Amino acid sequence: MRVPMAAGLALALLLAPMGSATAAPKPTIEQTKRKLAKLNEQADQLVEKYNQAGEKWKKARKKYEGLNEDLTKQTAKVAGLRKDLVTMAVTTYQGGVVGWPNLVGEVNPNQVLSGLATADQISASRAEALNAFDEATKTLRDNRDQAKQALADADETRDELAEEKEKVEKLIKIQTKTLRDLGTFRPGDPNSAGIQYNGPASGNARAALSFAFAQIGKPYRYGGTGPDGWDCSGLVQASWRTGGVSLPRTTWEQWSWGSNRKVSLSDLQPGDILFSQGLGHVGLYAGDGKIVHAPQTGDVVKVVPLSSYGGRLVGAVRP
Template identity: 70%
Template sequence: MAVAGKPVWFGRVPVAAGLALALFLVPMGGAAADPRPTLAEAKRKLAKLNDQADKIVEKYNQAGEKWKKARKKYKALDGDLARQTAKVADLRKELIMMAVSSYQYGSVTGWEGLINQGDPGALLSSMAAADQMAAARARYLNAFDEATKTLRDNRNQAKAALSEADKTRDELAGEKAKVEKMVRAQTKLLNELGTYQQGDPNSTGMKYNGPASGNARTALAFAYAQIGKPYRFGGTGPGGWDCSGLVQASWRSGGVSLPRTTWEQWSWGASRRVPVSSLQPGDLVFSHGLGHVGIYVGGGKMVHAPQTGDVVKISPLRSGLVGAVRP
């Protein structure tokens, strides 16, 4: 029984204090907090994100290439339009001058002017001059008509090209937003796992001492020199790379011009594909789905730019390779 004015004790803790402590320890709403994902769960989620990111980044790169081509096409057509506009303006001036001259000095092509010529030689000369002026006028008129038609065509083509460029620019912006969202998710998970690697944009990498020769050796030497630099989506160097950007630049140093994206590189190498079982250093190795590409270095390994939060490095070949290309 409680004594008036004194607390009731449960063991060594007052009952009132015990209730308060219990209320403090129970989360609001009475539900237990969601447990943090385990290390294994976080890694599985990250692997899934990385696989998705490979494909999204390559779509972004594809949109970027499409935008560049559309912009280049528009600029070329716009240049043609400017030149054609100047040509039409010059022809217009010539026609105006001919019209003014005809008005000021009278038309020698009128029969009245020709008949009044008393000298037969002068009459024949006037007729020849009239023919020449008529022919010249006809040439200018035809040239003006053709130039004006070409001008209209060029204007329409340039307008269509500009519309295409605007459309691809919007497409590029949409893909960029998707990539940035994915990168934020990857970065958050990597920071939680404590495995985010900043990389060094000024890394001098490593020296290649493998068995490759010729342009393959040059390409691998370039790729090895990038080791330690950060992965950056859309990166084409020199301070950061994505997978296809690294491959393109490495083989460019070896004198081979590759397209920008993994899909284009795979398509480019249609006649140069080799079995994965017959890989040689310098070969391009493509992951299933064409979301990733690296350069084979021998010994079952490749040099590549993996994904956000990682650096250019040498890694074991990924499982599920779709194939290889020998530039």
């Protein structure tokens, strides 16, 4: 219990109003920076967790929409074939003994098939075709129901994480207030033209880094995927997209995607993707011991020394 109590006390001291005779001393700049570092780490984790749920929901929705579209097309084919079969029966056997008016009004394809096939009014090939279409429709309907369930599960997951999103927003408010109190809040310029990349990268890596450097000066934005603001994984994804590589959206997915592409931190090359401990943050190695990244609330896309991570890097991936 000591750690939570200490963290709560530090936060209370940080936010306590001034002027009370019993108030504790105002935190020093160094103490505040340490507190912000903890807040940043917490925010990174929560942001990526929520982003992950959002990606899951989007994939489930896309799957559902695709299956539902296929189902609609397949149903139309079955309906067309049913209409053709009934028309054929009516045309050929009108006035006969098979009761064709009942067939015209029939909406169940199996019953249509049964009635017509019993009277030997359609060929075996047409019967097989209708059965095949009917079975395909049933399969598609089952798949659609499965997709609906997947979408419902994703929605439930996103709803469960709504509380986590609220925590993120609360953290952002604390970060913003503290940075403004210190006079270090950087709103950034959404229209920043960035700077030119002149590092040692070549090929696709150079294209990725050139894009990332062109974003320098734009604000960090929670959930940002550009073009006027970025979060860390959004910047990395867009940069390497320019370099011809399609990366997943979140840091966790990017780390998993690169499971067979991991490289040693002692063997970095420009363009490599760098991950921090806990996989809450990610950036691009720019060469010459530097990283370009979208850091956190109240800051902008920028280049920093590799040493600024202070041993918090957990690994690297080379696209």
